[in-house]
Amino acid sequence: MSTVFQFQDWVIAHSQRAESALDRLLDSEKTIPHRLHEAMRYAAQGGGKRIRPLLVYAAGQLGNSINEQADQEKNAALDAAAVAIECIHAYSLVHDDLPCMDDDDLRRGRPTVHKAFDEATALLVGDALQTRAFEILANAKCDANIRLAMISALAAASGSRGMAGGQAIDLESVGKKLDLDGLKQMHAMKTGALLSCATALGGIAAGLSPAQMTQLLVYSEALGLAFQVVDDVLDATADSQTLGKTAGKDAAANKPTYVTLMGLDYAQKQAKTLQETASASLKEFGSKSAALKDLALLVVNRAK
Amino acid sequence: MSTVFQFQDWVIAHSQRAESALDRLLDSEKTIPHRLHEAMRYAAQGGGKRIRPLLVYAAGQLGNSINEQADQEKNAALDAAAVAIECIHAYSLVHDDLPCMDDDDLRRGRPTVHKAFDEATALLVGDALQTRAFEILANAKCDANIRLAMISALAAASGSRGMAGGQAIDLESVGKKLDLDGLKQMHAMKTGALLSCATALGGIAAGLSPAQMTQLLVYSEALGLAFQVVDDVLDATADSQTLGKTAGKDAAANKPTYVTLMGLDYAQKQAKTLQETASASLKEFGSKSAALKDLALLVVNRAK
Numbered sequence: 271m272s273t274v275f276q277f278q279d280w281v282i283a284h285s286q287r288a289e290s291a292l293d294r295l296l297d298s299e300k301t302i303p304h305r306l307h308e309a310m311r312y313a314a315q316g317g318g319k320r321i322r323p324l325l326v327y328a329a330g331q332l333g334n335s336i337n338e339q340a341d342q343e344k345n346a347a348l349d350a351a352a353v354a355i356e357c358i359h360a361y362s363l364v365h366d367d368l369p370c371m372d373d374d375d376l377r378r379g380r381p382t383v384h385k386a387f388d389e390a391t392a393l394l395v396g397d398a399l400q401t402r403a404f405e406i407l408a409n410a411k412c413d414a415n416i417r418l419a420m421i422s423a424l425a426a427a428s429g430s431r432g433m434a435g436g437q438a439i440d441l442e443s444v445g446k447k448l449d450l451d452g453l454k455q456m457h458a459m460k461t462g463a464l465l466s467c468a469t470a471l472g473g474i475a476a477g478l479s480p481a482q483m484t485q486l487l488v489y490s491e492a493l494g495l496a497f498q499v500v501d502d503v504l505d506a507t508a509d510s511q512t513l514g515k516t517a518g519k520d521a522a523a524n525k526p527t528y529v530t531l532m533g534l535d536y537a538q539k540q541a542k543t544l545q546e547t548a549s550a551s552l553k554e555f556g557s558k559s560a561a562l563k564d565l566a567l568l569v570v571n572r573a574k
Numbered sequence: 575m576s577t578v579f580q581f582q583d584w585v586i587a588h589s590q591r592a593e594s595a596l597d598r599l600l601d602s603e604k605t606i607p608h609r610l611h612e613a614m615r616y617a618a619q620g621g622g623k624r625i626r627p628l629l630v631y632a633a634g635q636l637g638n639s640i641n642e643q644a645d646q647e648k649n650a651a652l653d654a655a656a657v658a659i660e661c662i663h664a665y666s667l668v669h670d671d672l673p674c675m676d677d678d679d680l681r682r683g684r685p686t687v688h689k690a691f692d693e694a695t696a697l698l699v700g701d702a703l704q705t706r707a708f709e710i711l712a713n714a715k716c717d718a719n720i721r722l723a724m725i726s727a728l729a730a731a732s733g734s735r736g737m738a739g740g741q742a743i744d745l746e747s748v749g750k751k752l753d754l755d756g757l758k759q760m761h762a763m764k765t766g767a768l769l770s771c772a773t774a775l776g777g778i779a780a781g782l783s784p785a786q787m788t789q790l791l792v793y794s795e796a797l798g799l800a801f802q803v804v805d806d807v808l809d810a811t812a813d814s815q816t817l818g819k820t821a822g823k824d825a826a827a828n829k830p831t832y833v834t835l836m837g838l839d840y841a842q843k844q845a846k847t848l849q850e851t852a853s854a855s856l857k858e859f860g861s862k863s864a865a866l867k868d869l870a871l872l873v874v875n876r877a878k
Contacts, residue, residue, distance in 0.1 A: 297734055297735065301734075301735065302735075302739070302743075303734070303739050303742040303743050303746070305742065305746065306734050306738070306739060306742040307734060310734060361701075365697055365701060368674075368697065369674075370672075370673075370692075370693035370694045370697060371694050371697065388674075389674035390674045390675050390745050391742065391745070393669055393672065393674060393675065393697075394734075394738050394741055394742050394745075396701070397665075397669060397700070397701075397704065397738050398733050398734035398738040398739070400701065400704055400705065401704065401729050401732055401733035401734070401738065402729070402733055402734065404708040404725060404729050405725075405726060405729030405730065405733060408722050408725040408726040408729060409726055414718040414719055414722055415718055417722060418712050418718055418721060418722065421708060421709075421712040421725060422709060422712040422713055425705050425706070425708050425709030425712060426709060428705050429702050429705035429706055429709060430601055430605075430607070430610050430611060430614060430698075430702035430705070430706065431601065431605065431606075434610070434698050434701050434702040434705065435606070435607050435610060435702070437698055438607040438609065438610035438695065438698050439606075439607050441694050441695070441698075442607070442609070
């Protein structure tokens with residue numbers, strides 16, 4: 271009981287930390303061009319679960335404290351990473367929602383950016399949020415090699431061999447019968463790569479060893495897969511109001527999902543197994559991994 | 575006579591160097607997803623004047639040679655910068671050509687990416703080319719602080735306070751009567767920032783002093799303005815076949831241009847004056863600035 275309560279406190283504290291870092295590191299609406307900056311804030315600050323920033327902060331706790339100066343640099347690196355990855359996530363949502371992609375009117379319970387503003391602005395919002403992500407990492411107040419390692423990891427996870435590539439495969443898969451391996455590869459790129467990157471950024475900021483980074487990767491790959499399985503379960507079972515976005519779209523578009531390929535029962539069991547694999551991979555970190563373990567539970571048990 | 579000839583050789587050699595670096599640093603079409611990588615190459619390797627890479631290389635010649643190791647690192651930095659800035663330029667063209675922006679069918683004499691492929695692919699091509707630009711700089715085989723300075727400069731020039739911001743202002747200006755100062759600010763962000771960035775990246779790679787970087791900035795700001803004035807002159811006087819893109823679009827869209835605000839004669843004289851200002855700013859660099867000076871002439875005298 272007390273663990274659950276502490277984790278809830280941790281989530282609230284670190285969500286607030288992420289919101290505050292976003293507010294500090296995004297350009298003000300008072301900066302020219304006003305409307306573009308207003309729309310960028312609308313896209314990035316419109317709520318959401320902040321799973322990726324929370325993963326950054328949770329992975330950042332796996333390292334050891336050396337001295338005050340090092341802690342300060344680590345915290346600067348973590349804030350930059352949390353905002354950068356959320357900017358990348360937000361840009362991908364804004365572009366995915368455009369008419370030429372998923373053509374969605376609703377996101378996080380509010381009109382999508384191209385509905386609240388216009389299509390051309392939404393295009394530029396996504397473009398500029400991506401740029402800002404790399405700018406924030408390049409200018410973070412921490413060691414040069416840590417900044418470069420974070421930029422390199424974020425670019426690899428979000429570019430044509432990661433998130434954007436997964437999107438391209440997803441587009442090609444509509445109406446086709448992807449098998450389970452094909453579906454896994456697509457999701458590993460489309461959503462898994464960025465989720466893995468979140469924990470990797472935290473690990474880089476915390477100065478983890480290569481062996482520790484590998485353990486973290488086992489965690490995040492299992493988590494990424496669990497995340498998508500649960501997404502498909504929710505898309506098949508929840509309503510649009512609960513989700514804050516249009517439900518049942520995959521089925522309507524005749525897209526393959528874990529639920530259509532595995533069945534609902536098996537998909538739910540699979541999500542649980544993946545969460546256990548993720549937690550087990552963190553054994554060596556002991557109590558420092560409590561937040562990451564609880565985040566895996568949160569991902570699997572979420573209702574939206 | 576011999577100077578002109580040497581410059582032509584220099585342009586050919588360095589255009590080829592840029593093409594070869596692009597070919598080496600872009601993902602192969604054999605990499606999954608094949609179609610996305612094919613479209614990224616179509617967008618980035620479809621010709622064009624390669625003005626930005628040439629500016630990178632020309633500014634890179636302003637520094638002094640120290641030793642072989644330093645020269646090797648400088649060349650790696652210059653190749654990375656040349657490709658990165660061309661990826662950013664190419665991404666901006668692909669997104670600008672989309673139906674929700676300029677809705678153009680023709681670019682560099684070929685179908686635009688969304689015509690040759692499809693809109694969703696064009697969106698992802700632009701997104702992934704931007705990501706690749708930062709990834710290439712982060713992984714360049716040169717000093718960490720040089721890489722970070724280049725990433726920071728490229729992000730500032732291309733994001734919401736640079737190129738993307740200029741686009742947003744341009745969108746808002748359709749049908750409005752921008753005055754000359756408003757037009758200058760819009761172009762300084764929309765095209766000037768990235769042109770200035772090209773010479774700045776070359777200067778960073780070459781290890782120029784802050785005072786030298788300032789002289790370079792005077793050059794590139796004059797060049798950027800000249801470039802746009804000439805663009806407007808060509809849009810008003812040349813035909814689509816010569817330009818390789820749709821001519822007369824600005825007039826048709828009732829957009830303000832230097833020609834409509836200054837008149838054709840004055841705009842042509844202004845371009846010449848700006849070229850002279852650009853060249854004069856490089857006096858202290860002596861013969862090392864020959865390529866930059868000739869590039870300014872090339873920009874002002876181009877026919878497309």
